[in-house]
Amino acid sequence: MERNPMRRQLASMRKSLFDQGYLDEQFMELEQLLDDANPNFVEEVVTLYYRDSARLILNLDRALERRPLDFSKLDGLMHQFKGSSSSIGAKKVKAESTLFREYCKSGNAEGCMRTFQQLKKEYATLRKKLETYFQLARQIGPMESANRPK
Amino acid sequence: MTVEQIGSEGKDQFPIGMRVLAVDDDPTCLLLLGTLLRRCQYHVTTTSQAKTALKMLRENKNKFDLVISDVHMPDMDGFKLLEHVGLEMDLPVIMLSANGDTKLVMKGITHGACDYLLKPVRIEELQNIWQHVVRRKKKDRCNSGSKEKPHPDSGEAAGIGNVDNNGKLNKKRKDQNEDEDYERDENGHDNEDPSAQKKPRVVWSVELHRKFVAAVNQLGIDKAVPKKILELMNVEKLTRENVASHLQKFRLYLKRISCVANQQANMAAALGTADSAYLRMGSLNGLGNFHTLAGSDQLHNAAFRSFPPSGVLGRLNTPAGLGIRGLPSPGTIQLGHVQNSGNPTNDLSKLQSFVPGNHNTNILQGMPMSLELDRLQHNKSVGHIGELPTTDSTTVFPGSGNLVDARITGFSNNPLLGVTSNSLMLEGSSQQATSHTSVSAIGFQNGNALSDFTSIAPASNQLQDSKAGSQGQASPINCNAGQIIRSAPQEWNAPRKDAPYQSHASINSSIPINSAMIQLGQCLDRNNSIFHKTTDLDSVGPLNFVDPLSIKHGEGDNSIMEPSVIEKEGYLMFQPRPHGSHVPDNIGSLEDLASAMMKQEGGCNGYSLRTSI
Numbered sequence: 001m002e003r004n005p006m007r008r009q010l011a012s013m014r015k016s017l018f019d020q021g022y023l024d025e026q027f028m029e030l031e032q033l034l035d036d037a038n039p040n041f042v043e044e045v046v047t048l049y050y051r052d053s054a055r056l057i058l059n060l061d062r063a064l065e066r067r068p069l070d071f072s073k074l075d076g077l078m079h080q081f082k083g084s085s086s087s088i089g090a091k092k093v094k095a096e097s098t099l100f101r102e103y104c105k106s107g108n109a110e111g112c113m114r115t116f117q118q119l120k121k122e123y124a125t126l127r128k129k130l131e132t133y134f135q136l137a138r139q140i141g142p143m144e145s146a147n148r149p150k
Numbered sequence: 151m152t153v154e155q156i157g158s159e160g161k162d163q164f165p166i167g168m169r170v171l172a173v174d175d176d177p178t179c180l181l182l183l184g185t186l187l188r189r190c191q192y193h194v195t196t197t198s199q200a201k202t203a204l205k206m207l208r209e210n211k212n213k214f215d216l217v218i219s220d221v222h223m224p225d226m227d228g229f230k231l232l233e234h235v236g237l238e239m240d241l242p243v244i245m246l247s248a249n250g251d252t253k254l255v256m257k258g259i260t261h262g263a264c265d266y267l268l269k270p271v272r273i274e275e276l277q278n279i280w281q282h283v284v285r286r287k288k289k290d291r292c293n294s295g296s297k298e299k300p301h302p303d304s305g306e307a308a309g310i311g312n313v314d315n316n317g318k319l320n321k322k323r324k325d326q327n328e329d330e331d332y333e334r335d336e337n338g339h340d341n342e343d344p345s346a347q348k349k350p351r352v353v354w355s356v357e358l359h360r361k362f363v364a365a366v367n368q369l370g371i372d373k374a375v376p377k378k379i380l381e382l383m384n385v386e387k388l389t390r391e392n393v394a395s396h397l398q399k400f401r402l403y404l405k406r407i408s409c410v411a412n413q414q415a416n417m418a419a420a421l422g423t424a425d426s427a428y429l430r431m432g433s434l435n436g437l438g439n440f441h442t443l444a445g446s447d448q449l450h451n452a453a454f455r456s457f458p459p460s461g462v463l464g465r466l467n468t469p470a471g472l473g474i475r476g477l478p479s480p481g482t483i484q485l486g487h488v489q490n491s492g493n494p495t496n497d498l499s500k501l502q503s504f505v506p507g508n509h510n511t512n513i514l515q516g517m518p519m520s521l522e523l524d525r526l527q528h529n530k531s532v533g534h535i536g537e538l539p540t541t542d543s544t545t546v547f548p549g550s551g552n553l554v555d556a557r558i559t560g561f562s563n564n565p566l567l568g569v570t571s572n573s574l575m576l577e578g579s580s581q582q583a584t585s586h587t588s589v590s591a592i593g594f595q596n597g598n599a600l601s602d603f604t605s606i607a608p609a610s611n612q613l614q615d616s617k618a619g620s621q622g623q624a625s626p627i628n629c630n631a632g633q634i635i636r637s638a639p640q641e642w643n644a645p646r647k648d649a650p651y652q653s654h655a656s657i658n659s660s661i662p663i664n665s666a667m668i669q670l671g672q673c674l675d676r677n678n679s680i681f682h683k684t685t686d687l688d689s690v691g692p693l694n695f696v697d698p699l700s701i702k703h704g705e706g707d708n709s710i711m712e713p714s715v716i717e718k719e720g721y722l723m724f725q726p727r728p729h730g731s732h733v734p735d736n737i738g739s740l741e742d743l744a745s746a747m748m749k750q751e752g753g754c755n756g757y758s759l760r761t762s763i
Contacts, residue, residue: 026272033273045181045185053179078174079249082248086269086270087182087269124179140457
């Protein structure tokens with residue numbers, strides 16, 4: 001019972017993540033993979049994502065400090081980043097990555113830098129939100145997670 | 151992995167348990183992919199390194215059914231991995247990428263991917279990937295099931311009917327395709343071995359092929375059956391199947407060659423200076439050579455037999471059928487001098503002199519067949535050739551004018567060539583005749599020439615063995631030309647339609663006679679009358695000559711050696727080769743010619759011996 005408000009909170013949190021465009025359908029796909037054998041699957045994937053993408057972000061930062069900018073390298077790194085982000089359904093982050101790649105292709109250094117800053121912001125925001133979300137989910141318990149509303 | 155294996159794992163449950171190897175350098179994606187696949191109830195192995203994946207696959211290619219790989223990977227390009235897997239293991243590979251650019255997808259396809267998925271991958275997409283495994287198994291089974299070439303007769307059909315170069319070209323392509331497909335089928339067949347192991351492919355070395363050709367020659371192309379060939383060859387570890395498939399290919403090759411050879415022969419005929427010797431030579435030699443070549447005496451005999459000794463060039467069965475496939479149409483066959491001396495090969499070059507314009511000479515040159523017309527002793531008609539009426543050597547090749555003197559000397563085995571000059575003369579209109587005769591001689595390959603082809607074998611080396619061109623076999627040019635060639639052009643025409651050709655027709659049809667058509671000129675109504683005559687050459691037999699002469703029946707006659715082409719111009723267009731390409735003069739053997747011709751292929755198509763009469 002006392003979980004109900006928490007569950008409700010969790011649900012509304014989740015909804016807002018989707019409504020605000022932080023997450024897309026892919027996230028739901030991940031949720032569908034949850035089962036008794038993998039109750040925390042989504043969290044696992046997201047955690048892995050943040051660990052791996054941190055490395056990419058770092059490389060991108062370094063590459064953007066070089067002068068002149070190596071657009072093809074930047075594009076390559078961003079391509080990878082985009083791939084992972086889309087795998088977890090990070091919608092806004094993915095959008096920024098796409099924009100970044102456009103700037104790379106057109107050789108727009110300023111656009112790249114600007115976009116990257118924006119991307120990092122979105123990335124950080126999403127991370128915080130998801131962390132809170134998962135924390136709450138863990139509190140509610142595995143059973144609740146399995147029954148999470150789709 | 152074979153279907154059987156799948157079965158052993160619980161065939162009924164397939165696709166459950168299908169073994170997938172997933173490769174992606176991105177850990178997030180890899181985890182997701184692996185999970186999704188497991189959710190589909192596949193048996194999943196994941197790795198983030200392409201090199202590791204390749205290693206795993208190489209260790210045991212039967213360990214996996216399907217590979218899914220990311221395109222963008224740091225240690226190895228996904229496409230490269232795709233290629234490796236496709237080549238080495240022949241497993242279906244699915245590409246995965248966040249980038250769905252059409253270009254990339256196309257690249258995936260061209261590299262052999264059986265599917266291309268976009269990230270993020272959804273489970274629905276993965277649930278159906280097993281179809282690729284089934285599809286491949288099915289395809290393998292089908293391929294191995296039949297050794298039939300995909301379009302076995304298309305080329306032939308095309309060749310037969312087409313008088314023009316295009317037809318020849320098409321045929322050539324088709325032949326090539328057939329060969330390729332044949333190769334594929336053969337490989338597929340190997341896969342199907344009961345042992346489920348890929349048999350080591352037999353490499354047909356020159357030596358081996360030589361033996362093969364010798365065996366075939368000995369038996370006679372008609373009687374050459376794999377079993378007997380195998381016995382004759384007496385090579386360890388060679389199976390009847392190996393021989394059978396090789397024989398099939400060889401026959402195709404002969405066919406091709408014969409067309410060219412025919413053309414050449416035609417040219418030779420065209421060149422046919424009045425020198426009967428040539429003709430004789432052509433026929434004799436050609437045939438004679440064939441004998442040696444293919445050892446298919448039967449061919450010769452047959453060829454001769456069929457032709458009435460009427461001095462007609464018919465005998466000239468122009469081995470020249472050298473499959474002058476590519477004879478350039480305009481190619482007046484520069485039969486050059488078909489020297490009686492029977493200088494093989496070189497003379498071909500002489501022939502060149504004739505043909506006005508087009509490569510002509512090449513034709514003959516190419517033909518290694520030194521028509522040795524000298525030796526036309528060929529009993530039959532060869533001698534006759536000289537007698538051709540009007541064989542006016544000069545006239546022989548009206549077309550190019552030069553042809554007249556076509557001394558098809560060079561033809562080494564192409565007795566036909568030799569004949570040409572004379573035979574050509576037959577026409578009376580000298581011009582025409584010349585081409586005709588010679589052509590016929592050259593081109594005519596007795597149907598049996600095929601046997602000679604064996605030597606012609608693609609290896610071209612083979613030709614060497616066979617002494618020149620008899621290889622011309624390919625072309626059944628033999629159009630029994632003997633008959634045809636007889637007499638004046640008109641006769642040619644007439645006979646042309648005759649069986650001799652007809653008979654050849656069948657044979658020749660396969661040969662893109664068009665090229666061979668030595669345009670003996672005009673007199674004949676295009677039809678190979680000339681060729682036919684030359685066929686007497688007997689030599690025609692093996693010569694690839696498929697009767698260049700006959701090949702072109704312009705009229706659509708059996709395309710075999712219809713000199714039809716020739717008719718017009720009166721020159722033999724043997725070699726499609728554009729003058730530059732020389733067929734190595736002394737190829738001395740059909741082989742050379744054949745190979746030369748093969749090279750020319752492109753150019754030759756149009757050989758039409760046209761005697762500009």
